[in-house]
Amino acid sequence: MKIPPVKGTRDFYPAEMAVRNYIIDGWKKVSIRNGFEEFDSPILEHLQMYTQKSGAEIVEQLFSFKDRGDRDLALIPEMTPSLARMVNQKINSLPKPIKWFSVPRLFRAERPQKGRLREFFQWNIDIIGTDSIAADAEIIFTTLDYLQYAGLSENDVVVKVSSRKLLAAFLKSLSIAENDLPGMYAMLDKKPKMPADTFAAVLNEKLSDKDRASKILAFMETDSLEKIKKSLGVNQKIDDAINELLEHHRLLNEMGVGRFYKFDPGIVRGLAYYTGIVFEVHAVGGELRAICGGGRYDNLLKDFGGPDIPAVGMGFGDCVLEILLREKGLLDKHIKKPELDYFVVSDKSFEENIFFDLVAKLRRNGFITDFSYKTDNLSKQLKTASEKNAKKCIIISKEYSDSKQIIVKDMATGEQQTIPIDKFMDGLINSK
RNA sequence: GUGAGUGUAGCUCAGUUGGAUAGAGCAUCGGAUUGUGGUUCCGAGGGUCGCGGGUUCGAAUCCCGUCUCUCACCCCA
Numbered sequence: 283m284k285i286p287p288v289k290g291t292r293d294f295y296p297a298e299m300a301v302r303n304y305i306i307d308g309w310k311k312v313s314i315r316n317g318f319e320e321f322d323s324p325i326l327e328h329l330q331m332y333t334q335k336s337g338a339e340i341v342e343q344l345f346s347f348k349d350r351g352d353r354d355l356a357l358i359p360e361m362t363p364s365l366a367r368m369v370n371q372k373i374n375s376l377p378k379p380i381k382w383f384s385v386p387r388l389f390r391a392e393r394p395q396k397g398r399l400r401e402f403f404q405w406n407i408d409i410i411g412t413d414s415i416a417a418d419a420e421i422i423f424t425t426l427d428y429l430q431y432a433g434l435s436e437n438d439v440v441v442k443v444s445s446r447k448l449l450a451a452f453l454k455s456l457s458i459a460e461n462d463l464p465g466m467y468a469m470l471d472k473k474p475k476m477p478a479d480t481f482a483a484v485l486n487e488k489l490s491d492k493d494r495a496s497k498i499l500a501f502m503e504t505d506s507l508e509k510i511k512k513s514l515g516v517n518q519k520i521d522d523a524i525n526e527l528l529e530h531h532r533l534l535n536e537m538g539v540g541r542f543y544k545f546d547p548g549i550v551r552g553l554a555y556y557t558g559i560v561f562e563v564h565a566v567g568g569e570l571r572a573i574c575g576g577g578r579y580d581n582l583l584k585d586f587g588g589p590d591i592p593a594v595g596m597g598f599g600d601c602v603l604e605i606l607l608r609e610k611g612l613l614d615k616h617i618k619k620p621e622l623d624y625f626v627v628s629d630k631s632f633e634e635n636i637f638f639d640l641v642a643k644l645r646r647n648g649f650i651t652d653f654s655y656k657t658d659n660l661s662k663q664l665k666t667a668s669e670k671n672a673k674k675c676i677i678i679s680k681e682y683s684d685s686k687q688i689i690v691k692d693m694a695t696g697e698q699q700t701i702p703i704d705k706f707m708d709g710l711i712n713s714k
Numbered sequence: 715g716u717g718a719g720u721g722u723a724g725c726u727c728a729g730u731u732g733g734a735u736a737g738a739g740c741a742u743c744g745g746a747u748u749g750u751g752g753u754u755c756c757g758a759g760g761g762u763c764g765c766g767g768g769u770u771c772g773a774a775u776c777c778c779g780u781c782u783c784u785c786a787c788c789c790c791a
Contacts, residue, residue, distance in 0.1 A: 289781095340789095390791080395786070396784080552790055552791075571790090631749095661750060662751095663751090689750090691750075693752090696751085
């Protein structure tokens, strides 16, 4: 009986594995050069970790089970709670700020669709223990550092930035109650999904107040910090939030990535735990969902039973990225076919057992080396060498039995030279 | 969880109004060119036509169910 793969998962054959490694290696390389240290958590956590803050509905969106000790466990659907748990556990002994990154394998029991699967990889970077806006800027800089590393420019991607603080202060200035804020966030977050007049109608209905609704609409349409400052600079809290955004923008300009920046009050992010500047990276002109997103979440550690310590972070999944890189032709460009340094070929026209000795020595010296199990036909073996993308072939044949010489053939040019095997071996060792 | 579309070799697809051993290209494997690869030529393997049921003398083809995949909704950490 054939057993199918599990819904929403992927098989990584060598070709797909090369893509996955390319993406993840890039994430790690960029994290490290931006001063982040790698950590990892278990793939299982207590189910309670997710139900506690998000409610019971979330159980339907993750994979959970009871172990034999009757514990409710879950395959982790995100990394941030595990990070909070780990940091809280050692909070007093960790030097601050903490700059950590991770590339966990995550699971969500949703119905798969474009750019969303049930099993995926997600790059996370977090800075914990500072409320400096420079940290908010650095998270975005590091994200952009990767996107540029992958070959994307400001023509391909845009960072849309907003502020929960600004939005909250603005909504409160319209006498919307603190308790109603989460509901408002959820609604405003849906704006891009509906036509403008539908959104206006929904807003009117929700507020039952045309004046306030039109003010919110105007706010949501504003596309620059300067305009916001001019139209709203009436209230200390709003002013503070705007100044924070201006400083953040200034830092990104100074870091040389200001051209990617776009103020967009429509960026709300669904998650309730954000408290400050939030952002999403989107493909320019595409229909794709957000490539990645993040922001400041100053209450998270406290919410998970730790001290009141500020934090800012970003999460970046592999699925949408892969679609985008493929569309832009950046995968074929960056992922090389595997190559061999040497392919050793022989027609067995000699007695001595030199063949495997040579193969082993090449490998021990660090050369990627292979050979064919079929040793009858020279032309077959060379064909295999071509298929395996060998840079050079070593041919051991009658020159060896005649005078202990081997042929080194350059597969790109076809040139070959005959040299004594001892000389070749000495050259190998000296080349290291 | 809701809705729409889809399913024929590993991949991309043919398959006449329901008719006999279901085809092609690519890929894979083998052979030819006997001291040298990429080209070419020849050949082979591989499909309970997603699965189950029904209609029919007869089903890849029509009907029902189910699953998969795709896309959208819900949700988005």
